[in-house]
Amino acid sequence: MKKGSIIIFIFLLGVLALSSLLAEQKATVKVDRANIRSQPDRQSPIITVVTKGTTLNVVGKEGEWYRISFVSKDKGTVTGYIHQDLVDIIESKETNLSKEIKEPEHLPVSEKSLPPRKKDRGKLRALGVKMGYSGASLYGENIEEFEEYLQYEMKTKGGLNFGGFIIINLNNFLALHSEFNYVQKGAKTEGEVLGEKFKAWINLAYLEIPAIFRFYLPSQNDFSFSLYGGSYVGLKMSGRAKAQVGDIKAERDIENLRSTDAGLILGASFDFSLPFLQVGKLSCDLRYTVGLTSISTETGVETKNKVFSFSLGYLF
Numbered sequence: 001m002k003k004g005s006i007i008i009f010i011f012l013l014g015v016l017a018l019s020s021l022l023a024e025q026k027a028t029v030k031v032d033r034a035n036i037r038s039q040p041d042r043q044s045p046i047i048t049v050v051t052k053g054t055t056l057n058v059v060g061k062e063g064e065w066y067r068i069s070f071v072s073k074d075k076g077t078v079t080g081y082i083h084q085d086l087v088d089i090i091e092s093k094e095t096n097l098s099k100e101i102k103e104p105e106h107l108p109v110s111e112k113s114l115p116p117r118k119k120d121r122g123k124l125r126a127l128g129v130k131m132g133y134s135g136a137s138l139y140g141e142n143i144e145e146f147e148e149y150l151q152y153e154m155k156t157k158g159g160l161n162f163g164g165f166i167i168i169n170l171n172n173f174l175a176l177h178s179e180f181n182y183v184q185k186g187a188k189t190e191g192e193v194l195g196e197k198f199k200a201w202i203n204l205a206y207l208e209i210p211a212i213f214r215f216y217l218p219s220q221n222d223f224s225f226s227l228y229g230g231s232y233v234g235l236k237m238s239g240r241a242k243a244q245v246g247d248i249k250a251e252r253d254i255e256n257l258r259s260t261d262a263g264l265i266l267g268a269s270f271d272f273s274l275p276f277l278q279v280g281k282l283s284c285d286l287r288y289t290v291g292l293t294s295i296s297t298e299t300g301v302e303t304k305n306k307v308f309s310f311s312l313g314y315l316f
Contacts, residue, residue: 025058027066027087033222033275034087036080040065043124046279047080048072056087123169130285131162132311136185138202140294140302143187152191157201159184161309167214177212177228182237183289185305193245201242202254204295204305206234210265222273222281232289234261234305256297261305263291271315283313 032052037044040062050056050070059079060067066087069079135156147153163181170176186202212230219225239254267287274282291305 026090027056027058027068027082028090029054029056029082029086030088031086033273034082036068036078036082038080040067040081042083044081048075048078050082055090056082058089125167125169125175126281126315127164127166128283128313128315129162129164130181130283130311130313131160132285132309134159134161134183134185134307134309136183136187136204136305136307138187138303139306140304142296142301142303147189152189154187154189156308157186157188157203159186161311163208165313170213173216173218175214175216175226177210177214177230179208179210179212181208181210182206183208183234183307183309185307196245198243198245200244203238203240203242204254204257205237205239206261207237208232208234208289212265214269224271226269226271227267228269229264229266232263232265234263236260256301258293258295258297260293261291261295262293263289263305265289279316281315283315285309285311285313 029050029052034050035046036048036050038047054070056066056068056070058066058068061084062081064084065081066084067079068082069077072078136159137156138154143154161181161183163179165177165179165181168176183206185204185206188199188201190197190199192198210230210232212228214226214228216224216226236257236259239257240251241254242251243249265287267285269283269285271281271283287309289305289307289309294302294304296303
């Protein structure tokens with residue numbers, strides 16, 4: 001190779017190296033906590049969590065996601081993806097490449113709170129499990145007659161609820177939610193007859209399968225709030241009556257009890273992350289279910305369920 005050719009070759013290498021240096025980009029995290037994911041997708045596993053002010057090396061871009069790398073004290077060199085709305089780009093010099101990558105500034109929002117895009121329609125949003133407390137009671141014309149006869153009202157009876165659920169995106173803010181939920185229902189009363197104190201319980205248990213439409217309100221950071229409503233079908237698991245007068249106790253199965261229950265559900269849910277959670281969220285759920293069908297098979301008898309419930313869940 002001629003001496004002049006070698007000089008030209010070295011000069012071109014220098015120009016390429018300088019161009020690469022000028023195009024190098026860095027980014028800083030602009031929210032309190034941001035997830036680094038293994039793939040450019042909100043459902044992909046979280047590799048680690050970075051805090052506000054962390055500097056990241058930007059090595060590429062896929063859609064709304066930056067491919068980044070940085071050195072972690074605990075994990076060494078980390079490579080993954082972060083959503084563009086969670087960082088600010090720092091440029092050493094304005095170049096055509098940086099103009100293509102640079103995006104408009106947005107308000108600080110967490111990637112977890114971004115609403116589902118249209119391309120997420122029909123996509124699994126979350127799987128979860130939950131457990132909580134239920135305050136159950138009965139209502140209807142026959143309950144009112146029974147209370148008038150005894151001169152004591154039917155009171156709320158405490159119980160448990162637990163189960164699993166699935167949430168599927170329908171559009172930007174709407175999702176379909178369904179469950180398999182075990183719920184204890186019924187009612188109780190107490191009073192005094194002929195100088196003797198008595199207590200009585202109606203203990204019912206159902207496996208509820210609801211169909212719920214959930215509406216997500218716009219939110220920021222690691223918190224999301226939703227309102228929901230729908231209907232449910234309950235399959236009877238058990239139904240027993242229990243009474244106690246003084247020291248005498250009695251218990252038996254309830255006859256003429258329907259095998260199904262059906263009604264409406266209204267509720268609200270608050271989902272949030274905690275610093276120690278590397279994956280998933282916690283969920284607080286408050287709901288009211290009201291039965292629309294009588295639980296008795298007897299003609300002319302109107303007795304229905306209603307339940308206030310609170311539960312704490314975990315979203316995978």
